[in-house]
Amino acid sequence: MLIKSILNRVQTHSGFVYGAAHWRHFRGRTVLEIQIRPRRASRPICSGCGQRGPGYDVLAQRRFEFVPLWGIAVFFLYAMRRVDCQRCGVKVERVPWAEGKNHLTTTYGWFLSQWARRLSWKQVAEVFNTSWDNVFRSVKMAVAWGLTHRDLSTVTAIGIDEIARRKGHKYVTLVYQICWDFFRLNRSN
Numbered sequence: 001m002l003i004k005s006i007l008n009r010v011q012t013h014s015g016f017v018y019g020a021a022h023w024r025h026f027r028g029r030t031v032l033e034i035q036i037r038p039r040r041a042s043r044p045i046c047s048g049c050g051q052r053g054p055g056y057d058v059l060a061q062r063r064f065e066f067v068p069l070w071g072i073a074v075f076f077l078y079a080m081r082r083v084d085c086q087r088c089g090v091k092v093e094r095v096p097w098a099e100g101k102n103h104l105t106t107t108y109g110w111f112l113s114q115w116a117r118r119l120s121w122k123q124v125a126e127v128f129n130t131s132w133d134n135v136f137r138s139v140k141m142a143v144a145w146g147l148t149h150r151d152l153s154t155v156t157a158i159g160i161d162e163i164a165r166r167k168g169h170k171y172v173t174l175v176y177q178i179c180w181d182f183f184r185l186n187r188s189n
């Protein structure tokens with residue numbers, strides 16, 4: 001089975017296809033690189049307004065880290081196109097697998113941030129052979145997503161406490177949601 005068919009099973013990107021996969025020695029380890037290319041005749045999406053527009057030029061190839069496969073680091077390689085957008089001028093295209101200048105794919109960011117709920121950030125970095133910084137960025141992304149999508153309408157009761165953070169007079173204010181805990185306790189009974 002080709003790596004390509006595994007990837008097409010786990011994640012496809014509208015308007016793009018996976019190309020060849022090959023091994024490469026990168027920063028002291030052997031990694032798997034997979035080329036991504038736009039579908040023929042597909043027009044790039046402007047990162048400014050989200051509309052498709054005519055291509056302007058193509059930038060140098062970038063690497064995007066994806067979820068490791070069997071302990072092997074996986075990178076997507078893609079040369080971003082620039083869009084000649086009617087509204088925004090010349091803009092880099094938007095790609096579905098990563099946000100802005102992030103070199104981690106969104107899927108890998110979610111993967112790391114989910115593990116960071118179970119292990120310390122340092123442990124996550126060690127286990128997945130990545131940097132603490134990558135774990136930090138991933139958690140930041142997940143928190144930002146959570147803040148944008150949070151729904152406070154179900155919160156009916158909160159508690160507020162002041163707790164000592166360390167010896168001396170350093171305090172933090174802790175706000176917690178009582179109704180949700182109550183609901184969870186009841187469900188587990």
Ligand SMILES: [Zn+2]
Pocket residue numbers: 046047048049050051085086087088089091
């Ligand atoms: Zn635009």
